Amino acid sequence: MSKAPNYYIVDAEALPEIFRKVVEARRLIDTGEAETVNQAVRITGISRSAFYKYKDAVRPFQDMLHGRIVTFQMMLKDQTGILSQVLNLIADSGANVLTINQGIPVNGCAVVTASMETSGLQNSLQELLERINGTEGVLRAEILAG
16 A cells, blocks of 8 residues: 655755756646756756656645736727737736737627736736736736636
C-alpha cells in the first residue's frame, strides 16, 4: 500500500538549487522556450537524470492571495481592431488575460467575456474599467466577478 504524499510550502531560496533549476526547466518546456528536455536541461545546467528524478516532485506554488482573478463582460461594436485595442489596454495595465470568449456579433455588437489575473495591475481596477469604457467602439464594460 502506497503512503500518501506530504506537501510543504517552502521559500524558493531555502530549496537546493537543483529544485529551482528543475522548475525553471519545466517552465522553459511549458512555455515553448525550450522544445525538448535536452534543450531545457542544457539551458538550466542540470542533468537529464536530475530533471526526471525531480520533475514531478517540485513545482511552483501560485499564491492566489497575492493576485486576484476578475471577469469583465464587454459589449463591443463589430468593427475591426476594437477587441485588439481593449486587449492592449489590459496588457498595458499589467493585468494578464487568462480566458477570453467572444460571442458571434448580433446587430453589429458582440459580447466579450474576459477573465484576468490582476496581481500586476499598475493602477486600480476601477481605472482600468474606465479606460476600457472610454475606448471608441466599447458600448459597455462591467465587472461580472472578482
